[in-house]
Each structure stands twice: as structure tokens, then as C-alpha cells.
Amino acid sequence: xxxxxxxxxxxxxxxLVLGSALMAHGANDRFAAGVPAAEPASxxxxxxxxxxxxxxxxxxxxxxxxxxxLFVSIAYGDxxxxxxxxxxxxxxxxxxxxxxxxxxxxxxxxFDWSSTxxxxxxxxxxxxxxxxxxxxxxxxxxxxxxxxxxxGSIVRIGPPATPLPAAGALGAAGSxxxxxxxxxxxxxxxxxxxxxxxxxxxxxxxxxxANPVLGARTFSADPTVAATMTAAQVAGYQRSVAATAxxxxxxxxxxxxxxxxxxxxxxxxxxxxxxxxxxxxAAVAAGVDVIxxxxxxxxxxxxxxxxxxxxxxxVDGLLRHDLGYQGVxxxxxxxxxxxxxxxxxxxxxxxxxxxxxxxxxxxxxLDLAYRSVLAAVRSGELSQARIDASVRRILELKWRRGLxxxxxxxxxxxxxxxxxxEHQELASRLAASGAR
Numbered sequence: 105x106x107x108x109x110x111x112x113x114x115x116x117x118x119x120l121v122l123g124s125a126l127m128a129h130g131a132n133d134r135f136a137a138g139v140p141a142a143e144p145a146s147x148x149x150x151x152x153x154x155x156x157x158x159x160x161x162x163x164x165x166x167x168x169x170x171x172x173x174l175f176v177s178i179a180y181g182d183x184x185x186x187x188x189x190x191x192x193x194x195x196x197x198x199x200x201x202x203x204x205x206x207x208x209x210x211x212x213x214x215f216d217w218s219s220t221x222x223x224x225x226x227x228x229x230x231x232x233x234x235x236x237x238x239x240x241x242x243x244x245x246x247x248x249x250x251x252x253x254x255x256g257s258i259v260r261i262g263p264p265a266t267p268l269p270a271a272g273a274l275g276a277a278g279s280x281x282x283x284x285x286x287x288x289x290x291x292x293x294x295x296x297x298x299x300x301x302x303x304x305x306x307x308x309x310x311x312x313x314a315n316p317v318l319g320a321r322t323f324s325a326d327p328t329v330a331a332t333m334t335a336a337q338v339a340g341y342q343r344s345v346a347a348t349a350x351x352x353x354x355x356x357x358x359x360x361x362x363x364x365x366x367x368x369x370x371x372x373x374x375x376x377x378x379x380x381x382x383x384x385x386a387a388v389a390a391g392v393d394v395i396x397x398x399x400x401x402x403x404x405x406x407x408x409x410x411x412x413x414x415x416x417x418x419v420d421g422l423l424r425h426d427l428g429y430q431g432v433x434x435x436x437x438x439x440x441x442x443x444x445x446x447x448x449x450x451x452x453x454x455x456x457x458x459x460x461x462x463x464x465x466x467x468x469x470l471d472l473a474y475r476s477v478l479a480a481v482r483s484g485e486l487s488q489a490r491i492d493a494s495v496r497r498i499l500e501l502k503w504r505r506g507l508x509x510x511x512x513x514x515x516x517x518x519x520x521x522x523x524x525x526e527h528q529e530l531a532s533r534l535a536a537s538g539a540r
Contacts, residue, residue: 157499157503157508158496158499158500158503161243161245161499162492162495162496162499164243165242165243165245165495166242166243167478167481167488167491168208168242168478169208169242169243169245170491170492170495171208171474171477171478171481171491172207172208172209172210172242172474173208173209173210173245173494173495173498173499174210174453174457174462174463174464174477174491174494174495174498175207175209175210175211175453175463175464175467175470175473175474176209176210176211176212176213176248176250176434176463176464176465176466177195177203177207177209177211177212177213177466177467177470178212178213178215178218178219178466179191179200179203179204179212179218179219179234180194180200180218180219181199181200181219181220181230182219182220182221182222182226182230183199183200183229183230183233184199184200184201184204184229184230184232184233184234184236184237185199185200185201185233185237186199187199188200190218191203194470195470195471196471200212200219200230200233200234200237201233201234201236201237202237204234204237204238204241204247205237205238205240205241205242207470207471207474208241208242208243208245209238209247210245210247210248210463210498211247211248211249211250211301211463212234212247212248212249212250213249213250213251213303213465213466214227214249214250214251214260214261214299215251215252215260216260216261221260221261223264224261224264224265224293224296224297224518224519224522224523225515225518227261227297227298227299228296228297228298228513228515228518229515230298231249231297231298231299231512231513232298232512232513232515234247234249234298235247235249235298235511235512236512238511239511245499245502246502246507246508246511247507247511248300248301248346248463248498248501248502248507249298249299249300249301250299250300250301250302250303250346250348251294251299251301251302251303252302252303252304253265253290253294253299253302253303253304254270254271254303254304254305254306254321255267255268255269255270255271255286255290255304256268256269256270256271256272256273256320256321257270257319257320257321258321261294261297261299263523264522264523265290265293265522265523266289266290266293266522266523266524266527266528266530266531267531268286268289268290268531268534269282269286269534269535270320270321271305271306271320271321271322271323271333271337272310272319272320272321272322272323272324273320274286274323274333274534275322275323275324275329275330275333276324277534277537278329279537280332280333280335280336281336282534282537283323283333283336283337283340284336284337284339284340285340285530285534286337286340286531286534287304287305287336287337287338287339287340287341287347288340288341288343288344289527289530289531290302290304290340290341291340291341291342291343291344291345291347292343292344292521292527293521293522293523293527294344294345295344295345295513296513296517296518296521296522297513297518297522298512298513299345300345300346300505300507301345301346301348301393301394301505302341302345302346302347302348303348303350303396304337304341304347304348304350305323305333305334305337305338305341305347305349305350306318306321306322306323306350306351307330307334307349307350307351307352307354307383307384307386307387308321308322308330308350308351308354308355308356308380308383309322309324309325309326309327309330309354309356309379309380309383310322310323310324310325310330310356311325311356311379312356312358318355318356322356323383325356327378327379327380327381327382327383328382330382330383331382331383331385331386332386333383334349334383334384334386334387334390335386335387335389335390338387338390338391338392339390342391342392342393345505346393346394346501346505347387347392347393347394348392348393348394348395348396348434349383349384349387349392349394349395349396350395350396350398350436351396351397351398351400351436352384352395352396352397352398352412352418352423353369353376353380353381353384353397353398353400353402353405353412353418353422353423354369354371354376354379354380354381354383354384354398355367355369355398355400356380358400363440363441363442365441365442365445366399366400366401366411366441366442366443366445366446367399367400367401367442368400368401368402368403368409369400369401369402369404370403370404371402371404371405372404372405373404373405375404376402376404376405381427384423384427385427388427388428388429388431391431392431393431393432393501393504393505394431394432394433394434394463394501395423395429395431395432395433395434396433396434396435396436396465397412397413397418397419397423397433397434397435397436397461398411398412398413398436398442399411399412399413399436399440399442399443400412400442402418405417405418405422406418410446411442411443411446413435413436413443413456413459413461414443414446414447414452414455414456414459415459416458416459416460418459419433419459419460419461420459420460423460424460430497431497431501432462432463432497432498432501433460433461433462433463434461434462434463434465435456435461435463435464435465436465437465437466438452438453438456438464438465438466438467438468438473439466439467439468444468449467449468449469449472449473450472450473450476451476452467452473453467453473453474453476453477454476454477454480454485454486457477457480457486457490457491457494458485458486458490461494462494462497462498463494463498477491
């Protein structure tokens with residue numbers, strides 16, 4: 105696969121990729137000028153443009169392509185089309201681009217240890233290369249490309265990206281406008297590098313000083329402050345990228361790291377409504393694109409003691425029904441022991457989907473998880489309608505974030521956005537206002 109350079113604009117790349125994808129897959133009837141025409145709704149009125157694309161794309165997809173859309177995986181290497189032995193060891197393919205094509209992935213997540221993230225240009229070239237692979241394979245659906253750019257202690261992409269205050273500093277300063285500005289800067293810089301989903305903000309309440317993983321990653325111990333800041337950051341991020349409020353139903357009251365064991369939150373429903381719930385309600389009201397569910401048991405909400413990620417009571421019941429959330433539900437990493445100590449890797453993905461999740465983040469064994477979901481659909485354990493509902497939400501998100509129209513980024517714009525003087529000046533103002 106040819107790697108694109110700064111001489112090619114995003115618009116040119118998009119046209120070339122879409123054109124070659126259409127010829128390769130005989131899909132000329134799917135697109136008109138790169139976007140499918142809308143189909144009439146049942147009442148005779150044309151549906152919104154995204155629904156036309158979503159319906160036509162969903163109808164054209166094979167079961168394998170649909171199941172692939174449910175998975176967000178790491179991919180090794182700093183170039184999409186350059187072999188990395190870790191891809192061969194873990195996935196049985198040579199390159200990150202091969203991985204995207206082999207499993208029809210819905211998304212890829214960046215870590216500095218997996219993608220060897222370097223300069224903004226290298227990150228943008230990697231993003232473009234992965235999008236090209238997605239557009240040329242299967243149904244030609246663009247990727248969600250995500251990372252944890254929470255700012256503060258959790259930063260996956262460092263300088264020259266603009267350094268910004270941690271959530272705790274923003275919450276202490278108390279300015280929703282500053283929280284929104286910080287998220288706007290971070291989102292704009294991420295999007296310039298081809299990252300279109302940020303796994304932030306953290307909507308947990310800082311309730312337990314002994315919590316080993318949160319601390320300043322949270323906005324406040326005050327639910328009202330945390331709710332205000334969460335909503336502000338959702339609005340800021342979503343000017344450029346999908347925001348992801350995490351870790352539902354609330355990780356702040358635990359003293360156990362879900363990376364190593366299953367935490368238990370002892371709040372009953374009344375306590376949850378008072379303490380953990382407000383930031384997530386605020387995120388839903390703000391139109392958050394994605395909510396990440398954590399690996400934590402909440403027996404006061406679901407007496408089964410199942411991790412929230414595997415709990416229909418918490419995902420379909422509390423989040424979807426009670427909070428009225430209609431967006432994308434994402435699991436926390438399925439490599440974490442908080443969920444793996446409960447059931448086998450073969451069953452985790454199936455049970456998470458049955459509970460109501462849409463995106464399955466980083467399964468420990470991607471091939472096993474992928475095949476297990478396919479088998480569950482073929483056996484009837486998971487219905488086609490259940491899979492379609494998740495894929496539909498994912499496709500709607502991709503349209504809403506502009507990925508269908510323009511999935512690639514213009515390398516020529518990087519230097520004017522990432523770490524720009526304007527962003528540095530705004531970041532200095534945030535520090536001067538007390539967000540340190």
C-alpha cells in the first residue's frame with residue numbers, strides 16, 4: 105500500500121481511496137459523490153442524510169463485517185503498512201493495515217507502547233494509512249481512532265501537543281468555560297492528527313482517597329461540580345472529536361484497581377442517584393457520543409454481582425432505560441482482570457454485547473473474541489437484530505463525526521494546529537486563572 109505524504113491533501117486522498125474502493129468492491133450504487141443518496145422513509149419523506157447512508161451501508165454488510173465493527177483493537181507499529189513482528193505474534197498478520205482489513209475493525213486505539221506514537225506528522229500519517237486500509241476493505245467504513253488524552257497524568261500524545269490541566273485542576277478552579285476551552289484545544293489537536301475519539305472525560309466522583317487509579321483524573325468529590333465540568337468537556341471535545349464519558353456507573357468510590365481485580369461499589373440506587381449519577385446524567389443531557397462502562401460490581405444496582413460491563417441490569421436497564429441514553433456504549437479494556445477473573449476470554453465479548461454494549465475495547469484475544477461473537481449469532485444466542493442495533497449506532501456516530509465525508513487529515517495543516525501559538529496562549533491563560 106502506498107504511504108501518503110504531505111503533498112496529498114485530505115480531499116485528494118479521500119477521492120482516490122473512495123474511488124478505488126468502489127471499483128474494487130463493485131459498490132458504485134452505494135455512493136453518489138462519496139455519500140449514498142437517502143432512501144425514502146416509510147411515510148414517504150426522505151430520511152436525514154446520515155440515515156440514508158447508515159441504512160444502505162448496514163444492508164450491504166456481511167455478518168463478518170458487522171461483527172468487526174464492534175471491535176476496537178490496538179495495532180502495532182508506527183506506520184500502517186510497515187510490518188511489525190508484534191502484529192504477527194498477536195494477530196497473525198504483518199501490518200496494522202492488514203489487521204484492520206482482516207477483522208473489518210470498527211476502531212483502533214493508540215497507545216505510545218503499541219503504536220510508537222512520535223511526531224504529529226507520524227501520528228497523522230499512521231491515522232491516514234489505517235483509514236485507507238478500512239476504506240479499501242469490506243464495506244469501506246471509516247475507523248474510529250481513539251486514545252486516552254485525558255491531560256494531566258494520562259497523556260498518550262505529548263509535546264508539541266499543547267499541555268493542558270488535569271481534570272482535578274480544572275474542577276478546583278471551578279470554571280466550566282475553562283474546562284470547555286481545554287477540551288476544545290485537545291479535541292482540535294487530536295483531530296488534526298487523525299484521532300477522532302477521545303476516551304475522556306472521566307465522569308467519576310473522587311469519593312475515596314484510597315482509590316489507586318483516579319485521584320486528579322476526576323474533577324471533584326462534589327457531584328454538582330463534576331457534573332458541570334463533565335458536560336462542559338463533552339461540549340468542548342465534540343466540536344472536533346467524539347467524547348467518551350467514563351467509567352459508568354462510577355468508579356470513584358472504590359479502592360481497587362480494575363486492571364488487577366474486580367472493584368465493588370457499595371452504593372444503593374438512592375446513593376447512586378445522589379453521588380455517582382449526576383455527571384453521567386449531565387453527559388447524557390450534553391449529547392455525549394460514547395459512554396464507557398467500567399469493570400466494577402455494584403450489588404446495590406445489580407444484586408448478581410456481575411461486572412457492570414456484563415450486566416444487562418446496569419447497561420440496558422440503568423443506562424439505556426432509566427437515563428434514556430441512545431448513544432454508543434463502550435466497554436473498558438477487555439484485557440483487564442476486573443472482567444477476566446469473572447469469566448473466560450471466549451465469553452466476555454458475547455456477554456458484554458448481551459448486556460447492551462456496542463464497542464468492545466481491546467479483547468485479550470481478538471481472534472477468539474471475534475469468532476465467539478460470530479458463533480453466538482449463528483447459534484441464536486445473539487440475534488442479528490442485536491448486532492444490527494449496535495452497528496447502526498456505531499455507523500451513526502461515524503457519520504456524526506464527519507468520518508464518512510472526510511476520514512483523512514491534511515498533513516499540511518498540522519503545524520498550524522498542534523501546539524499552535526494560539527493554543528499555547530490559551531493554555532497559559534488557563535494556568536493563570538488557577539487551573540494548575
